[in-house]
Amino acid sequence: MTEKFYYDNKIVRNFAVATIVWGIIGMSIGLLIATQLFAPSMNLGNQYTTFGRIRPLHTNAVIFAFVGNAIFMGVYYSLQRLLKARMFSDVLSKVHFWGWQLVIVATVITLPLGFTTSHEYAEMEWPIDIGITLIWVVFGINMFGTIIKRREKHMYVAIWFYIATFVTVAVLHIVNSIQLPISAFKSYYLFAGVQDALVQWWYGHNAVAFFLTTPYLGMMYYFLPKMANRPIYSYKLSILHFWSLIFIYIWAGPHHLLYTSLPSWAQSLGVAFSVMLIAPSWGGMINGLLTLRGAWDKVREDATLKFMVVGLTAYGMATFEGPMLAFKQINAIAHYTDWIVAHVHVGALGWNGFLTFAILYWLIPRIYRTTLYSKKLANFHFWTGTLGIIFYAVPLYFAGFTQGLMWKEFTEEGILRYPNFLETLIQILPMYVLRSIGGALYLVGVIVMTYNLIKTAKAGKLLADEPAEALPLPETYVAVGSDKKLHRVLERKPMVFLVLSLIVILIGGGVEMMPTFTIESNIPTIASVKPYTPLELHGRDVYIKEGCVNCHSQMIRPFRSETERYGEYSKAGEFVYDHPHLWGSKRTGPDLQRLGNKYSNAWHYNHMLDPQTMSPGSIMPAYDWLVLQELDTTTTIAKINAMRTLGVPYAEGYEHQANKDLDIQAKAIALDLQQNNVKVKSDREIIALIAYLQRLGTDIKAK
């Protein structure tokens, strides 16, 4: 007796709308910050739209709002059909949808206000982190509820990818969000320095793996066969792909920290696994592309398949480049440059973007029971999108190579050929202009798609509840024949599957994280490294709030080209009080680790107020509001107490002395400024920032 039931298309439609809306917003912010890199005045003259604050908004909007909603759209559509069941609970679906949008709105409000943790791709402060956790659990319950009440005994490979995504993102998010709150919107990470950096990049790298990759692979394994109307090229390869990908990916994080103060064996482990990653990645790409064998005539006509082919190719390019960039020799040149920015955008624009567009073009006409409004516009979107990616990536590759090599070039006499950092930046500014043209082209394509899809939706009518029927599963399952085999059993047991995936990712994560927790004994402690003074601590928080870390690293690698330019290379022991670490991943401006005592207080003051007067040609925006805004010293006690809890050796009771010390140090700086013809009150944020900048790297600096 077959059962009748209905697929929930409305929730799929809602996530599709959210995908498009947030996609346009996220990409527009991307375009805005891209123009700021050659025209600093594009920060619109205020702190809320300045690069340091809205670059994280761009990354988070694209990752969690655009890609996140697209994932839920794809999962909610394919999961119901693969399991022959409606989603477990309509209420949970709604809570999931609106909860996720709420998290995004909270992010859009708080990041420009300067509430940031500074962990890349996880900048949201602790209340939002908790919100994400709750919504993620709702998603998990809804997904597993559906799996449990399914009418198809065996779980298709796409669902394994969804399960792995759910469980791994949960683990990553929780471990990376262990913070000690000191107020409603400020917290400090539990770990400091090297440990914090490792946790952050274990998270950061695996966010790429399990948020931007595995759910999309699951969607590829479902939607590509549907679009091409033929089964996946090799199902066996998809099994190998799944297990090897989730097993290997989780180890690769340390390749973001090559030549840093991270112990070298952890770096090597990261390199080895990164290189191995090419096998499962390309296995998956080849599996996708070969699914189209014999169907290439369709690719010529069908814009949906065109998007899939270029998306898969972009995935192949990005996953070839990843292992290459993980080689220390290549990384030495590429790290901190625009090469990395180009690399991630090939993945984001090509792989995530194009797969999302393909699925939207395929899915919207189906749930609206109509055909696509205009194939011509879809083809136009395809070509502007493809050109956009090329115009985006190629100039940045060029910029990355150029700047990376310029930083390293010595004259025959053995001195730096380009000792002024700014020279290397001005050289690549034309590339930044070209890049923003590429980004604009890509965005135009998305807007055309939006128009096309709205027209499509208007021509049809949403089939909110799509009727379907299937046989229910028997009460007790009797395995016959090959169903008794081990993996067949696994495919029937979602909870066992969940636990197994969890174990697989914890093995890699665990072995890699072990050094994080043992490292303290490995770090040669440096007696001269002392905790920050209260004023410096506040200054550090101003540095965090303004997002300085987005353009300035604090990690000098042990190369002659870097020690010549910046000074003594960074030691692990220097960062033991840094909650969080501020090593950075990109040098749009120079490294700041040894900035302390390099310039006068007045230089810093003038430079923050108008960077171009001190460094002609600089693209740094002015930070004039730091002179106007008073430093909030009411949090000093909470900050000192929190730091002590985290292991920073402030004496008991020091929190009551702290503001007095702060005042003395601030007045001394203000006095020094006054002697240099700068009049500023000692209670301003800029004083704290100057105190912090003057402290940077001085603990072990030769006097």
Next chain:
Amino acid sequence: MFRQFLEQVDDKNIYLITSLGIFLGFFILVGVFLLVMKKEEVNYMSQLPLTEEEDKI
């Protein structure tokens, strides 16, 4: 967090050798899975996305 029980292990090489063991074991296991899979199972599973009829447009 896990420091207390790691400090009791003097020879940290054990982790590296264990990782290698886990790694090899893992891939041998997946390999065995794949080798024993029957053709009809493979066909059945790979047809799963294509079994619905209603959304052919």
